[in-house]
Amino acid sequence: MDRIGISDRQYLFLFAMTRIALYSLTLLLISSCGLTPSHVNMDMIPLPDELSFEDNYSKITSFSLPESLEIYDDWISEWNKGTSYDIEFIEDKLMTDSYQLDIERSAIKIKAPSVIEARNALSTLLQLRELNNGKYPIASISDKVEFEYRGMHLDVCRHMFSVDEIKQYLDYLAFYKFNNFHWHLTEDQGWRIEIKKYPKLQTIAAFRDETLVGHYNDQPQKYDGKKYGGFYTQEEVKDVVAYAKSRGIQVIPEIELPGHARAAIAAYPELGCSGEETTVATKWGVFDEVYCPKEETFSFLKDVMDEIIPLFPSKYIHIGGDECPKTSWKNSEFCQQLMKQKGLKDEYELQSYFIGEIADYLASKGKTIIGWDEILEGGLNEGSVVMSWRGEKGGIEAARAGHEVIMTPGSHCYFDHYQSTHPNEPVAIGGLTTVEDVYNYNVIPNELTENEAKFVKGAQGNVWTEYISSFKHVEYMALARMTALSEALWNPVASRNFPEYQRRLMSHHSYWTFLGANMANHQYDVSIKIVADPLKGSVALVENKLLNARLFHTNIQGENAELSSGSVILEDEGIHGFFMNDEKGRCGKKTSIKFVPHKLNRATIDFDVPPSSSYPGADPTVLINGVNGSDEKYGGDEWMGFAGQDFGAKITLNEEMDLNDISFRFFKGEGQWIYLPKSIVVQASSDGESYAEVAKSTSISTDTKVAEIQLPLNTNAKYLRIVVKNHGEIQKGKQGAGHEAWLFIDEIRVN
């Protein structure tokens, strides 16, 4: 399908010419911000393996494709007008996973083992054209795919996006050489794909009465009172799938089961175990209304799959499998009988039975299932593919069991997380996953042997949209991190170079910004780590990875000083600012921190167990550095997270002194499984050997996201022992029931 009508073409051409002229101007402006001015722009992302180029352009400005590449005609025709040259395509079966692209003065040649790899050469051509005002630099490029699965996901259930916006998303994917689009189509909050046999999926399941406003953790929760919803017709789905195909992208639909099924159950209550009526969910989270493993449900799901299969040529169908509470199965006579009859020892095996039924059915139709890592629990059909989202553990286990794996750990691949600690970031679900985190992602977990690693097929960026209601916001959250992931999927860790990538990212940022895309831009931000040093006290270590950056500190009087060493000792209580300049002028916005000194700034801290590697804080001493983390978000440099564990630490002051009181900051985000601790015990000692209890609390509560707990000490000591008890297992009926709670600590302050 061509998105542009014939009558629009001339307009588009004029628009393109204007855009090219203006874009040249933008490039010039950018060069005043630190880019080296040069004739041709070779700032490709992902960076190809080998590249040589002349500082000159090919005579060819448009081309058509040979018959063997005609599947890409619709894509190519959008950027090639009035074609006069035929591109040359040579199939060379021996070039495994690679392509060779030669742009000459009057010819363009692609060599690749098949049309699949040839598509990557076309993506490269498209990037070069767009970065060079419609011209192709004379160049020779040899390039190789590192991972065969390069995916981006989009949740259209929490918020929905138009077909044109989905196509725009696919254009971004093609630009950055992604080859899989994971389309998350069914959820508690809305069913988004037309299933003709079940009309109530369209009239009931596709709409919710209203939507939560603000963050889930905000108390009291508020709603907008507006009906929200819609669905894609099967004709629209075919259009999207064809559009993706012409860009070399496979569309993988996700039809969630057995959990995240509340919208379907709202339409057809008989699909649940209780048969009770429910509503399409209006807030986020996990719900007890899940499919009941009975014949009626399996018939429904098989009918749904019968309509899904012809729409999606993909070998894979994603069946979800995550976050399925077992409450309704535990309370169901029918389920308990079924478990006995089938010899299933618990509800996890019942879930495995449920997924097995659907996997078998799909296998009989030639399809393979992909599921989130929970599908490993209770056993999994051979051949099923696992998406590892709860960290890397599921991926490691699956690879060891011989399942193919796609890595999507929250720490590196969840693009619904915050991407900067800047206070003006729009509300996000939580966490912090910066462009640099994504860029440095090592797709193969270190724990795997070479043989096990072969099962890791690639990685995927996930864009869940609870807090992303417009496509502009999708662009903001996904686009910059998508470029980083594309390079992480393309080049091994050892060959990546973040500052050099950032330089290329600036070209992409100005290109997309000029086209009106809302790409996040945190390249100019400084990163600041405040550490507590036993000799110096609190020290700000300041960094910006942009080439040629100069770093500055603004003191509490508002005076600026360059930090040639990249660090400054904090002494004065108050607001300190940090920013960067390049050689031509300021390019960064200021980041400010509030420093309030206390007696632990010159202490050392030793942990009983280290924090989770997903939430380690910037340094062990951030807990005593005199700077608080965000009141709104956990994660980031200042907060430390402990998964299911108590926090225990020994603090050594640099001398014995009077200690009046101690205070702690904890985060509370029960929707994210983050709970306040059960208790705090503080012991003190003068010699580091005999300790006495000096403070204790067993009632810790708060109405806000952050609890600040102050306890009197009234002691004289050099050593403190602190034990903070984790909340433990999350209670029934709560998000994450049955899992161990997280404990998040930010600052321990002693005055």
Ligand code: ACM
């Ligand atoms: C997921 O994020 N629940 C897969």
